[in-house]
Amino acid sequence: MGKLTSNEVCKAFSISKTTLTNWINRGCPHEQTAKGKLFVLAEVIKWHQEKFLKTESSDTEGLTKARAMKEHFRALLAELEFKEKNGELVPVEAVRKQAFETARMVRDSLLNIPNRVSPILAAESDHREINQILTKEITQCLESLCSELNQSGVTNGEKN
Incomplete structure (x- = not known):
């Protein structure tokens, strides 16, 4: 699977560049190149799931977890769309x-x-x-x- 730019990851998860920077600081997998950071969407999804979706939540964290789940599933949909456009998936x-x-x-x-x-x-x-x-x-x-x-x-x- 191809690598995505920072802008593409932000779009896939519907997040800002600041949020992505925070994720990188927390350990989001990426590769630094001369042209910038590149991401493998499947690795980011796995990291996101482990970081945000597998923790026990209290009532105050419910909204945060719901948002994280929404972002996670948006990213999964983006991955499917990416694979379909690259010809890896067909109807x-x-x-x-x-x-x-x-x-x-x-x-x-x-x-x-x-x-x-x-x-x-x-x-x-x-x-x-x-x-x-x-x-x-x-x-x-x-x-x-x-x-x-x-x-x-x-x-x-x-x-x-």
Whole structure:
């Protein structure tokens, strides 16, 4: 996963730069670079959860804990959005649709084999020759399917 800038972390948690500075002083994980501080969102979320959400709270700390939980879940949502924009996550309906279309293509291709081969087989009497013809047709069908799937990006994990 990519690293986020201070501004991106502030946006993800809906906090000010002052709050982020306070978090850094309290041990928020970050990396100092020549261009500034960089953060791994998952590490910040884990640190935030351990620091603010796992402590026992009294009635006076209830509001603080509620705010911390709200910030935490906003950050989790930001992480999901980040992963979706980077192509690490895809909607389940898109996956289901692509799987259905791929299965339909495989089914149709395989069901077309008898129509193409039956006239050839009717003329053959040697079972070895029939076996070779069927093997050749099935192999051609599968190679054609692989080629089509490669062109559509399905086997490379790309989104259409």
